Amino acid sequence: MGHCVVPEAEAILDKEFPVLDKGFVRLVDYMGGDERAVQSARVSYGGGTKSYREDAGLIDYLLRNSHTSPFEQIVLTFHVKLPIFIARQWVRHRTARLNEISGRYSVMKDDFYIPAPADVSLQSEDNKQARSEEALEAGAAEKIRTAFAEGQKAAYTAYTGFVDEGIARELARINLPLSLYTEMYWQIDLHNLFHFLHLRMHPHSQREIRLYAETMFEITKKVAPRCCESFERHILGGVRFSSEEVAEIKRRLGGDEVAGSLSGKALDRFEEKLKQGKQI
Ligand SMILES: Cc1cc2nc3c(=O)[nH]c(=O)nc-3n(C[C@H](O)[C@H](O)[C@H](O)COP(=O)(O)OP(=O)(O)OC[C@H]3O[C@@H](n4cnc5c(N)ncnc54)[C@H](O)[C@@H]3O)c2cc1C
Numbered sequence: 001m002g003h004c005v006v007p008e009a010e011a012i013l014d015k016e017f018p019v020l021d022k023g024f025v026r027l028v029d030y031m032g033g034d035e036r037a038v039q040s041a042r043v044s045y046g047g048g049t050k051s052y053r054e055d056a057g058l059i060d061y062l063l064r065n066s067h068t069s070p071f072e073q074i075v076l077t078f079h080v081k082l083p084i085f086i087a088r089q090w091v092r093h094r095t096a097r098l099n100e101i102s103g104r105y106s107v108m109k110d111d112f113y114i115p116a117p118a119d120v121s122l123q124s125e126d127n128k129q130a131r132s133e134e135a136l137e138a139g140a141a142e143k144i145r146t147a148f149a150e151g152q153k154a155a156y157t158a159y160t161g162f163v164d165e166g167i168a169r170e171l172a173r174i175n176l177p178l179s180l181y182t183e184m185y186w187q188i189d190l191h192n193l194f195h196f197l198h199l200r201m202h203p204h205s206q207r208e209i210r211l212y213a214e215t216m217f218e219i220t221k222k223v224a225p226r227c228c229e230s231f232e233r234h235i236l237g238g239v240r241f242s243s244e245e246v247a248e249i250k251r252r253l254g255g256d257e258v259a260g261s262l263s264g265k266a267l268d269r270f271e272e273k274l275k276q277g278k279q280i
Contacts, residue, residue, distance in 0.1 A: 006033040008222040017215045020208060022111050022181055023081045025215045027223070032074035034059060034226040037190075041070040056226045063230040071191035074224055078186045078216065083113040085178035086209050093196045096188040104170040107163055111181040112152040117141040119207060130204070152179060190224060194231050201236065239273045 009030050016024040038055045041062055062070055082090065091098070120141035121131040135141060155176055162172035188196065193216070199205065200213035221228045241249065248262050248270060262270055
């Protein structure tokens with residue numbers, strides 16, 4: 001069977017989905033969809049596409065049992081505009097292919113990220129890698145936003161000054177801040193995209209990258225809706241338990257209210273997982 005055309009994906013090709021104040025995600029191209037996962041899984045015994053229900057069942061079976069290679073047959077190419085501090089987190093995902101704008105070749109645009117007032121928070125007290133969930137009071141948040149904007153303006157004025165003086169672009173740019181927007185083409189197969197989305201849609205991920213991941217998931221649903229449904233059911237909405245936690249669940253199911261081997265932070269983490277599961 002030849003090229004898969006997915007009308008819902010065709011309809012959003014090239015459309016910019018805004019993220020943050022100046023960023024976006026755009027689906028540039030795709031190869032395959034639900035149908036491709038099914039075709040490639042059935043190739044081993046020569047069976048073609050069956051009923052819609054059987055195909056959805058097969059996709060769910062494959063995902064549930066980590067038969068991941070059919071999902072690698074589906075490929076998506078995105079154009080992403082994002083602040084450099086997010087790009088640094090993004091490029092840790094090594095299974096994608098990317099091409100980024102060159103600050104050696106081009107003059108960087110005057111595009112900087114400033115968090116919305118509701119996103120300006122203090123350092124979290126219980127998570128060293130996160131911000132508090134409570135936003136700063138409006139006046140204090142505005143002061144921080146103004147300071148960000150002034151710093152960005154000063155850095156960009158110095159940058160363009162260097163460029164105008166003929167200083168090499170690869171040097172002129174070195175004092176530009178991490179809040180500067182960059183752009184890249186990013187291509188990845190669906191199996192590895194699910195891995196990226198699982199990590200980056202998680203509440204422990206930084207809010208800004210989470211917003212990109214959530215937008216990309218909405219786009220991916222247009223390309224391969226059945227695969228996304230199974231991913232949501234088994235991975236995104238699922239929770240992994242340790243052997244001690246499984247023992248605790250069995251004890252509770254058996255109606256045994258006596259405290260088990262879990263205590264302190266391990267017990268807190270377990271309760272947190274149960275709450276996470278309930279929300280979905
Ligand atoms: C909430 C959060 C906090 C983080 N904090 C930090 C931090 O403080 N510091 C930091 O440095 N990073 C941090 N990271 C990045 C994290 O450690 C991973 O580098 C990143 O999430 C990419 O994951 P990955 O390697 O599984 O993904 P990918 O690179 O996409 O790889 C997918 C899978 O392919 C395999 N693989 C790919 N390439 C190789 C290879 N060369 N060799 C062997 N196996 C390979 C691995 O099995 C891997 O799991 C953080 C990530 C998250 C989500």
